[in-house]
Amino acid sequence: MRAKKTPLRQPLADDPSSQWQPTHEEITFCAYLIWEREGRPQGCEVAHWLQAEMQLQAVRKQDAGLPVAAASVETKA
Numbered sequence: 001m002r003a004k005k006t007p008l009r010q011p012l013a014d015d016p017s018s019q020w021q022p023t024h025e026e027i028t029f030c031a032y033l034i035w036e037r038e039g040r041p042q043g044c045e046v047a048h049w050l051q052a053e054m055q056l057q058a059v060r061k062q063d064a065g066l067p068v069a070a071a072s073v074e075t076k077a
Contacts (some may be wrong), residue, residue: 022056030056 024031030052035044058068 020057020060022053022060026056029054 027049031045033039034051035046038044038048047064062068
């Protein structure tokens, strides 16, 4: 019998933080845009991933009218 694969993190229905968590695809795309904007540097994958995740979470919270730390939202020029 094969073991059933489960995701590493399953958001709970009553977990309020899960509503701010972007999808893997959203983070991937945002991290790609950051990588492009910074001139496609090598070795920055983790930093770009974490930056993208934080930006997307901040935007969702901001859209919901919640206070967001100023450093976590990047303004577009």
